[in-house]
Amino acid sequence: MDIHLELLNESDFNTIVNWINHRDQDFMVQWSGLTYTFPLTVEQMQSHYHKGINSLDSDVFIYKIVEITSNEMIGSLQLCRFDSMKKEAVICRFIIGDSSRRGSGIGTLALKKAVQIGFTQFGLKQIRLNVFDINNTAIRCYERVGFKKGKMTENAYTSSQGVQWSNLEMILDKEIWEKNVPVSE
Structure with missing residues (x-):
């Protein structure tokens, strides 16, 4: 499946709310x-x-993840919290809306495209994100793109089931990304 990122409009908020x-x-x-x-x-x-x-x-820049063949919005993510002094920003609110499409590599591809936008269009030197430690699927996706585990904040949230979740910050430096990005991208 081929996807691209395009800027989301407020009219797309309803789709996210439904997901x-x-x-x-x-x-x-x-x-x-x-x-x-x-x-x-x-x-x-x-x-x-x-x-x-x-x-x-x-x-904040909110991108919708669009499946090219159907032109359907299948997810979204944000690039936000820009720090012009440090030349860094944060990726957040990342979702593949249709659960049947999760696990197919769309998230990894979308994240690669967002990282490329951050480093090339915005001139960032570092991109960060936060993920709860219980979300192993997301962590693997982020690692595939090159993010490394950083600071862990223990017991950041207690789920409705009473399970303690820790927050994991993950970081990708532009130099690491440049060494690993395929020439064709």
């Missing part, structure tokens, strides 16, 4: 941390992005 609300609160926390309350609403998202989206002034 999240087909799951549960714990899934939403994995996706967004404690930013929202479950069930997610378009109004919560609009309030959170009160400065707008897709500009440096808003400090």
